[in-house]
Amino acid sequence: DGGITQSPKYLFRKEGQNVTLSCEQNLNHDAMYWYRQDPGQGLRLIYYSQIVNDFQKGDIAEGYSVSREKKESFPLTVTSAQKNPTAFYLCASSTTSGRMEQFFGPGTRLTVL
Amino acid sequence: RKEVEQDPGPFNVPEGATVAFNCTYSNSASQSFFWYRQDCRKEPKLLMSVYSSGNEDGRFTAQLNRASQYISLLIRDSKLSDSATYLCVVNIYYGGSQGNLIFGKGTKLSVKP
Numbered sequence: 001d002g003g004i005t006q007s008p009k010y011l012f013r014k015e016g017q018n019v020t021l022s023c024e025q026n027l028n029h030d031a032m033y034w035y036r037q038d039p040g041q042g043l044r045l046i047y048y049s050q051i052v053n054d055f056q057k058g059d060i061a062e063g064y065s066v067s068r069e070k071k072e073s074f075p076l077t078v079t080s081a082q083k084n085p086t087a088f089y090l091c092a093s094s095t096t097s098g099r100m101e102q103f104f105g106p107g108t109r110l111t112v113l
Numbered sequence: 114r115k116e117v118e119q120d121p122g123p124f125n126v127p128e129g130a131t132v133a134f135n136c137t138y139s140n141s142a143s144q145s146f147f148w149y150r151q152d153c154r155k156e157p158k159l160l161m162s163v164y165s166s167g168n169e170d171g172r173f174t175a176q177l178n179r180a181s182q183y184i185s186l187l188i189r190d191s192k193l194s195d196s197a198t199y200l201c202v203v204n205i206y207y208g209g210s211q212g213n214l215i216f217g218k219g220t221k222l223s224v225k226p
Contacts, residue, residue, distance in 0.1 A: 033213070042200075042218035043157070058213075090156055099145045100204060102214055104156035 003027065004105035006091050011110045013085075021076045021108045023091035032074035033092040033102060036060060043090065049074055050096050078110065085112045116140060117217040119201050125223045130191045134220045136201030137183045145204035146177055148186050150197045151219065157200055160186075191224045198222070 004025040013019045025032065031050045035043040045058030049068040063082025068074055074093075078085045088109050092102040119136045126132050138146075146163035161168065163175040163184050174187040184201055201217040 035216075040218075043216040045213060048213060088154075099147075099162060100214070101145075101147060101159055101162065103159065107156050109154075 006105035016080045023074045025093045029093035030096045031094045034076045035090045037088045116215045119217040119220045123221040131189045134186045138203045140205050143203045147202040149200040196224045
């Protein structure tokens with residue numbers, strides 16, 4: 001089945017540690033995205049990539065980093081510079097033409113202790 | 114002005130009721146419009162695209178009014194399983210190039226027996 005996977009589902013880390021969230025898709029989509037969602041809030045774009053080896057900052061990129069070495073994969077690193085990292089992180093993918101609907105993975109819930 | 118605005122609700126309705134949500138967007142150049150559904154602590158899932166002529170999918174009807182820059186979603190014969198948060202989503206274009214999706218904060222619907 002085609003889809004997007006994220007791992008792990010729940011992640012606990014100590015303050016000051018970097019952590020990498022995984023996102024893989026087999027939909028053959030060129031574009032991939034990372035969002036953050038806080039309780040009662042909308043989705044905020046962290047980073048996005050429209051092609052391999054290229055990515056762009058979204059609205060809240062500070063304290064995060066990404067890479068796009070393969071079409072299928074778009075890992076997100078939450079660094080110790082992110083001041084308030086506890087949140088629900090969602091990865092999505094889409095085509096880069098047409099209506100560009102985005103399809104989401106199940107998310108990773110990160111808690112920093 | 115926020116790019117995509119929705120009434121957060123909650124809308125509390127009995128089973129079988131008809132309920133309508135509206136959403137306004139600020140970028141008149143937007144080309145693509147969607148409604149997503151998000152269940153509690155889950156990822157958003159595409160409910161339906163919104164086309165200029167309006168479109169229907171079973172009990173769900175979506176309308177677009179470009180002149181007034183608003184989108185609506187009508188749910189007929191509400192079911193308990195319709196309880197969720199409904200996200201209005203718009204594709205924002207910058208300088209003639211395709212932009213990213215902008216998500217509203219969502220409207221919460223609770224259908225009661």
